[in-house]
Amino acid sequence: MSLHDLPAVHQECGDCPIRHRAVCARCESDELARLEQIKYYRSYQSGQTIIWSGDRMDFVASVVTGIATLTQTMEDGRRQMVGLLLPSDFVGRPGRNSAAYDVTATTDVVMCCFRKRPFEEMMSQTPHIAHRLLEMTLDELDAAREWMLLLGRKTAREKIASLVAIIARRDASLSLRRSKGEMVVDLPLTREEMADYLGLTLETVSRQISALKRDGVISLEGKRHVTIPDFDRLLEEAGDDTDGGLLI
Amino acid sequence: MSLHDLPAVHQECGDCPIRHRAVCARCESDELARLEQIKYYRSYQSGQTIIWSGDRMDFVASVVTGIATLTQTMEDGRRQMVGLLLPSDFVGRPGRNSAAYDVTATTDVVMCCFRKRPFEEMMSQTPHIAHRLLEMTLDELDAAREWMLLLGRKTAREKIASLVAIIARRDASLSLRRSKGEMVVDLPLTREEMADYLGLTLETVSRQISALKRDGVISLEGKRHVTIPDFDRLLEEAGDDTDGGLLI
DNA sequence: CGTGTGCTTGATTTGTATCAACCTGAGTGG
DNA sequence: CCACTCAGGTTGATACAAATCAAGCACACG
Structure with missing residues (x-):
C-alpha cells in the first residue's frame, strides 16, 4: 500500500x-x-x-x-x-x-x-x-x-459508550440507513487513539470495551467491528439524554 | 440591590x-x-x-x-x-x-x-x-x-494554575497593563463554579488553591483576590508551553 | 520462524471524589 | 447589639476509579 x-x-x-x-x-x-x-x-x-x-x-x-x-x-x-x-x-x-x-x-x-x-x-x-x-x-x-x-464529567464507561454512539450516529446519518434494529459500526480508531480522544489510558479503554461487551451493550467481531443490539441502551450507558438530541 | x-x-x-x-x-x-x-x-x-x-x-x-x-x-x-x-x-x-x-x-x-x-x-x-x-x-x-x-489531560493542580493564568492574562489584555512584575486578579467565580469549569469538585479546587498558596505560586487576600508574584512560574505550574503562546 | 504492533488482562498505586466536620463573614431579626 | 442563620469555603478521613506497571496474547509481515 x-x-x-x-x-x-x-x-x-x-x-x-x-x-x-x-x-x-x-x-x-x-x-x-x-x-x-x-x-x-x-x-x-x-x-x-x-x-x-x-x-x-x-x-x-x-x-x-x-x-x-x-x-x-x-x-x-x-x-x-x-x-x-x-x-x-x-x-x-x-x-x-x-x-x-x-x-x-x-x-x-x-x-x-x-x-x-x-x-x-x-x-x-x-x-x-x-x-x-x-x-x-x-x-x-x-x-x-x-x-x-464528556471529558470533564463522564466516567470511563460512559466515555466509551458515548464514543461508540457518536460514531454509530454519524455512520447512520452518512449512509442514511435508519435501521430500527441493530446497528453495525467499524471503529476508525485504535485503542490508543480512542484513549487520546477520551482523556483515558489505552488500558482503561480496553477494559471498558470488554466490560460493555460482557454486559451485552455491544458485541465485538475482531477488534474494530462493533454490533449494537439496542441503541437506546447504549445511549443510557453514555449518560446522554435519551431523547437522542438530534439538533441537526 | x-x-x-x-x-x-x-x-x-x-x-x-x-x-x-x-x-x-x-x-x-x-x-x-x-x-x-x-x-x-x-x-x-x-x-x-x-x-x-x-x-x-x-x-x-x-x-x-x-x-x-x-x-x-x-x-x-x-x-x-x-x-x-x-x-x-x-x-x-x-x-x-x-x-x-x-x-x-x-x-x-x-x-x-x-x-x-x-x-x-x-x-x-x-x-x-x-x-x-x-x-x-x-x-x-x-x-x-x-x-x-485541560479537561482531558491536566492534573487538578495544573487545572487551577491554568484557570488563574487565563483570567490574569485576560485582565491584562483588557486593561492593557503589561506589568512585568506581579499581577493581581480577582477571581470572578466561586469555588463551585471553578469546579464546574475545571471538571473537579469544589473540595479539590479549595485544596489545590491552598497548595498553590502554600508553595508561593500565588498569594491570597480574602477568597477571591489573588496576587501572582511570578507569572512564568504560574505558567510552568499550568503545564503550558512557557513561551506564552499569545496567538492573538 | 521470529519480530513487532495492537490489544487484553492482572496487580498495585495514586489522585481525586466522597463523606463529614468545622470555620468565617455577611446579613437578619429579635 | 447580639444571637442566629446561611452561603461559601477549608480541612480531614476514607473510598474508589482510573493510572501505572507488568505480563502475555493474537495476528500480520518480512
Whole structure:
C-alpha cells in the first residue's frame, strides 16, 4: 500500500462526494467554477502527519475521503485529541497562518486543498462560502462543548459508550440507513487513539470495551467491528439524554 | 440591590465599551446606525439565569458588562461549564432557535440584544457582521479545544494554575497593563463554579488553591483576590508551553 | 520462524471524589 | 447589639476509579 497505489485524483466538483456538505455546499455553479480553478487534491497515507502544530499553513482544505485527527500535545508527551475530521470537514483557519494543532491521517486521506490567499479573497467576495464556513464552525463549537462535558464529567464507561454512539450516529446519518434494529459500526480508531480522544489510558479503554461487551451493550467481531443490539441502551450507558438530541 | 437599582441603560453605539471587540466591531457607521435601531438592552442580576437550555431563543446578544457562564447539565445533576462569557462575547446562534446551554449571570450583567430575525437579515446583507462573527466563533473554538486538553489531560493542580493564568492574562489584555512584575486578579467565580469549569469538585479546587498558596505560586487576600508574584512560574505550574503562546 | 504492533488482562498505586466536620463573614431579626 | 442563620469555603478521613506497571496474547509481515 505505497503512495503510488493511491489514485491520482482529478475530479469535477459536480460529482464530488462531499459536494453538499463541505464548505462549498452553498456555492452556485459560477462560484464552483472559480473554486474548481484554485483547488488541488492531495493524498496522505494512513499514519502520515498532514500538518504539524506551529507549522506555517499556506492552504486550507476539506477532507474528501478518509479520517484525520486533530491533536494537541503537552511538552511531557501527554496527548489530547481535540477533533475528529471526517469527509466534508474543514481544515485550517482563514486569517491565521500557523497551525494550532497536529493533523494526522488515521486512514488514507484525500484532501481538497485551496491556497490560502485565493481562498480568502474568494471568501470575502462570495458570501455563500463565508456563510457555510460559519455554520460549520458553529457546529464544531457545539461538538467541542459536548466533548467538554464528556471529558470533564463522564466516567470511563460512559466515555466509551458515548464514543461508540457518536460514531454509530454519524455512520447512520452518512449512509442514511435508519435501521430500527441493530446497528453495525467499524471503529476508525485504535485503542490508543480512542484513549487520546477520551482523556483515558489505552488500558482503561480496553477494559471498558470488554466490560460493555460482557454486559451485552455491544458485541465485538475482531477488534474494530462493533454490533449494537439496542441503541437506546447504549445511549443510557453514555449518560446522554435519551431523547437522542438530534439538533441537526 | 434589587432590579430597580440597575441603571436603565440607553447608550449610543459610538461610545459603547465593547464597540471595537464585539460582533459589531467591523461595522461602518451606516451599518451601526441600522444595528442601533434594532438593538435593546437587558439587565440581569448576579445569579439570575439568562437563558435555559432548550428554551426558545428569539434573540441573540452581546455581553456589554459583567460575566456570564455557559453550562451543560446531565440528568443526574453533574454539571460542566463549557464557556465563560466576558464583555464583548456573543450569545446565541443564528440559524438555530432553541438554546443549547444554560446561560447564567455570575455578576450583574448587561446585554445588548437583537431580535433574531432582523439580526439574521442584517447578517445576510452586511458581510462585516458575518465576518466578525466567524472570527469570534473560530476564537471560541480554539478556546474550547484548549479547554479540552485541560479537561482531558491536566492534573487538578495544573487545572487551577491554568484557570488563574487565563483570567490574569485576560485582565491584562483588557486593561492593557503589561506589568512585568506581579499581577493581581480577582477571581470572578466561586469555588463551585471553578469546579464546574475545571471538571473537579469544589473540595479539590479549595485544596489545590491552598497548595498553590502554600508553595508561593500565588498569594491570597480574602477568597477571591489573588496576587501572582511570578507569572512564568504560574505558567510552568499550568503545564503550558512557557513561551506564552499569545496567538492573538 | 521470529519480530513487532495492537490489544487484553492482572496487580498495585495514586489522585481525586466522597463523606463529614468545622470555620468565617455577611446579613437578619429579635 | 447580639444571637442566629446561611452561603461559601477549608480541612480531614476514607473510598474508589482510573493510572501505572507488568505480563502475555493474537495476528500480520518480512
